[in-house]
Amino acid sequence: MPSDGVTSLPGQEFSSTAMPLWRPVRGGNAFEITVSRLAQAIKLGLVAEGERLPAERELAEKLQVSRVTLREAIRALREAGYLESRRGRTGGTFVVSRAGRPPAQPRGRPGRKAVPAASVTPLARRGAAADLAREMGDTLHDALDFRRVVEPGGAGLAASRALSAAERQHLVACLTASRDREPGTRRVADSRLHLAIAGASGSPSLAAAVADVQLTLDRLLAAIPVIKRNLDHSDDQHSRIVDAILAGDPAGARSLMEEHCDGTAELLLGLLT
Numbered sequence: 118m119p120s121d122g123v124t125s126l127p128g129q130e131f132s133s134t135a136m137p138l139w140r141p142v143r144g145g146n147a148f149e150i151t152v153s154r155l156a157q158a159i160k161l162g163l164v165a166e167g168e169r170l171p172a173e174r175e176l177a178e179k180l181q182v183s184r185v186t187l188r189e190a191i192r193a194l195r196e197a198g199y200l201e202s203r204r205g206r207t208g209g210t211f212v213v214s215r216a217g218r219p220p221a222q223p224r225g226r227p228g229r230k231a232v233p234a235a236s237v238t239p240l241a242r243r244g245a246a247a248d249l250a251r252e253m254g255d256t257l258h259d260a261l262d263f264r265r266v267v268e269p270g271g272a273g274l275a276a277s278r279a280l281s282a283a284e285r286q287h288l289v290a291c292l293t294a295s296r297d298r299e300p301g302t303r304r305v306a307d308s309r310l311h312l313a314i315a316g317a318s319g320s321p322s323l324a325a326a327v328a329d330v331q332l333t334l335d336r337l338l339a340a341i342p343v344i345k346r347n348l349d350h351s352d353d354q355h356s357r358i359v360d361a362i363l364a365g366d367p368a369g370a371r372s373l374m375e376e377h378c379d380g381t382a383e384l385l386l387g388l389l390t
Contacts, residue, residue: 139171141181148346149380151182151190153387159199159212169209170200189346197342197388253337257389260333261382267326268311268378273371275317276362284317285363292359296352303348304339310355314374317362338381341388350380 139158142150158164170176170191177187191210194200201213253260280288291313294306308331315327354377361370 139176139179141179145376145383146350146380147182147186148189148350149383149387151180151186152193152344152347153383154180155190155194156197156199156387159194164212166212169211172209193342193344193346196344256333257337257385260330261378261385263326264330264334265375265378265382267323267330268315269371269374271315271318271320271323271327272358272362272374273367274320274323275314276365276367276370278317278319280317280363288313288317288359288362292355295355298348300343303343304335307338307351308335310359314358314362334385337385337389341384344384347380347384351377354380 139154142154144150155170164170171179173184173187177184180187191200191202195202195210199213200210202208202210291306291310295303295310297303297306311331312324312328315324318324354373358370358373358377361373
């Protein structure tokens with residue numbers, strides 16, 4: 118019998134005694150990091166298909182996050198098709214088997230019918246998004262690193278400028294629009310806010326760089342599951358970034374945008390790679 122806690126029979130509870138991913142969550146947004154840790158543990162096979170996650174209290178203690186945060190992270194991964202909850206004496210939260218997952222439907226391929234978005238299962242979305250991340254390869258990490266540099270720089274530069282009344286109004290209008298929760302328009306409104314912040318920097322070169330990185334990440338950002346807690350947190354971060362810019366606080370605007378980019382990167386790398 119293995120003693121490292123990595124192998125167990127399907128349906129049995131998983132021993133977490135030697136799980137390096139169950140280390141305490143430090144820095145950043147606890148919810149996003151917890152989602153990333155759980156997703157990576159599943160993808161690395163450290164919690165195999167059909168296995169049960171450690172008990173909620175145990176896992177929350179190991180990660181040193183609140184049980185509310187852990188529950189929300191687990192709910193997000195249920196919605197994304199990674200986990201399922203079962204009731205009863207042998208119940209708990211189990212890793213979903215990928216067997217029987219419908220193949221991703223590439224757009225525009227001859228001979229294939231488009232699949233209505235409403236009919237695509239979480240597992241199918243998860244597969245399509247993971248395929249897209251693999252297609253990007255090193256481009257994904259490069260884009261995230263590039264974004265981590267240019268977007269905080271743009272926010273800081275925007276906060277250092279004396280913005281005109283029209284520029285300030287445009288930022289506020291884009292911020293208001295970015296709170297839209299309609300799936301068909303949310304992603305576009307989010308991008309427009311980031312482009313408005315870059316535009317407020319007064320640097321056409323920087324604005325063009327942000328537009329490039331937004332375009333590169335757009336399909337991936339649209340592919341990750343819609344997680345209400347993440348949307349709430351993103352809306353709050355957007356508001357604080359714009360407030361810092363309007364208040365003329367370059368250091369605050371830069372720091373808040375860095376935190377925002379880091380949180381997005383955590384979710385993308387956790388869910389898609």
